[in-house]
Amino acid sequence: MDCSEDRAYRLLNEYSNGFMISQVLFTACELGVFDLLAEAPEPLGSAVVAARLGTSPRGTELLLDACASLELLTVETRGERAVCQNTELSRTFLARASPKSQHNMQLYLSRTTYLCWGHLAAAVREGKNQYTKAFGVPSNELFTAIYRSEAEQLQFMRGLQEAWSVHGGAVMAAFDLSPFPLICDLGGGSGALARECVSLYPECRVIVFDVSEVVRMAKKHFSFPGEEQVSFREGDFFKDPLPEADLYILARVLHDWTDEKCSHLLARIHHTCKPGGGILVVESLLDEDRRGPLTTQLYSLNMLVQTEGRERTPAEYSTLVSSASFWGFQFKKTGKIYDVILVRK
Numbered sequence: 001m002d003c004s005e006d007r008a009y010r011l012l013n014e015y016s017n018g019f020m021i022s023q024v025l026f027t028a029c030e031l032g033v034f035d036l037l038a039e040a041p042e043p044l045g046s047a048v049v050a051a052r053l054g055t056s057p058r059g060t061e062l063l064l065d066a067c068a069s070l071e072l073l074t075v076e077t078r079g080e081r082a083v084c085q086n087t088e089l090s091r092t093f094l095a096r097a098s099p100k101s102q103h104n105m106q107l108y109l110s111r112t113t114y115l116c117w118g119h120l121a122a123a124v125r126e127g128k129n130q131y132t133k134a135f136g137v138p139s140n141e142l143f144t145a146i147y148r149s150e151a152e153q154l155q156f157m158r159g160l161q162e163a164w165s166v167h168g169g170a171v172m173a174a175f176d177l178s179p180f181p182l183i184c185d186l187g188g189g190s191g192a193l194a195r196e197c198v199s200l201y202p203e204c205r206v207i208v209f210d211v212s213e214v215v216r217m218a219k220k221h222f223s224f225p226g227e228e229q230v231s232f233r234e235g236d237f238f239k240d241p242l243p244e245a246d247l248y249i250l251a252r253v254l255h256d257w258t259d260e261k262c263s264h265l266l267a268r269i270h271h272t273c274k275p276g277g278g279i280l281v282v283e284s285l286l287d288e289d290r291r292g293p294l295t296t297q298l299y300s301l302n303m304l305v306q307t308e309g310r311e312r313t314p315a316e317y318s319t320l321v322s323s324a325s326f327w328g329f330q331f332k333k334t335g336k337i338y339d340v341i342l343v344r345k
């Protein structure tokens, strides 16, 4: 093979084996490998890991070896024994107790998203999500589909919240939000982004608006006693009256919906928004020529298999918001996964 053919073949293998890499990561999270090693006072050998997790010695050894090559673990030899411990990556992002842990998102990707991606070919053929094939749930009943059980809903809410422990600060700091004392986070889920907002702008108050199932779970599992600046309101943002506010946050909301439904929601916000107020859209933005970033293109396919929506370019968002009579479109790339758009009424 010449050099370019060699590279092409390596790339091909990397892509076709990509799902195995995801599964190694998901499985180590599911089994609690990173939590065990985070809690252990010293590095552990694979036999000890297997005994403590109640897993097979052979399977555990193979899993830990793969984790080491993926830089999820480090291995050192002590006498006759190889022992392993977490790397910076797994200590920070995978051990459950870390403040920046992304553990729940890995479990959600493994237990829900991965199953939908098994039907990507059908999604591309049909142009719609694959909940019916993956879980036997009608694809037009997104809520039944996304919130199939309380446990799965909690997993989803925890997974979504985890992203803001990494990106929330940059997203909230992208624009000066101090002129907006009353903010409404529409589809705000657990309230994680709202809390990032009030920690940066201590003078502001945020109302988190979401469907009743989500608000109930948010109050039960995510709210803090004595929390004054963040409150919750339940309702359907397509039908029910929206809380009056100076600024509406739409974080990872528009990407769930068709252009028609986005326009309907934006028109409703325009109707309720105070004059001089605005909307802060937080999404992963596609490049204008749609050639990247790859992560956003993959998220767009994820929207295909799991929702009615897609990721969009800044120009596409600009068209949507200006057709709802908002003006002054500005966007900022944060350099992280999520970018920010501000428009005014």
Ligand SMILES: C[S@@+](CC[C@H](N)C(=O)[O-])C[C@H]1O[C@@H](n2cnc3c(N)ncnc32)[C@H](O)[C@@H]1O
Residues within 6 Å of the ligand: 160, 161, 186, 187, 188, 189, 190, 193, 209, 210, 211, 214, 235, 236, 237, 238, 250, 251, 252, 253, 256
């Ligand atoms: C992808 S999640 C994003 C959550 C949060 N904004 C974040 O970025 O972490 C979409 C949110 O929109 C909420 N949502 C969907 N349809 C809704 C509706 N019709 N009315 C109110 N909230 C809705 C969902 O319950 C969910 O919390």
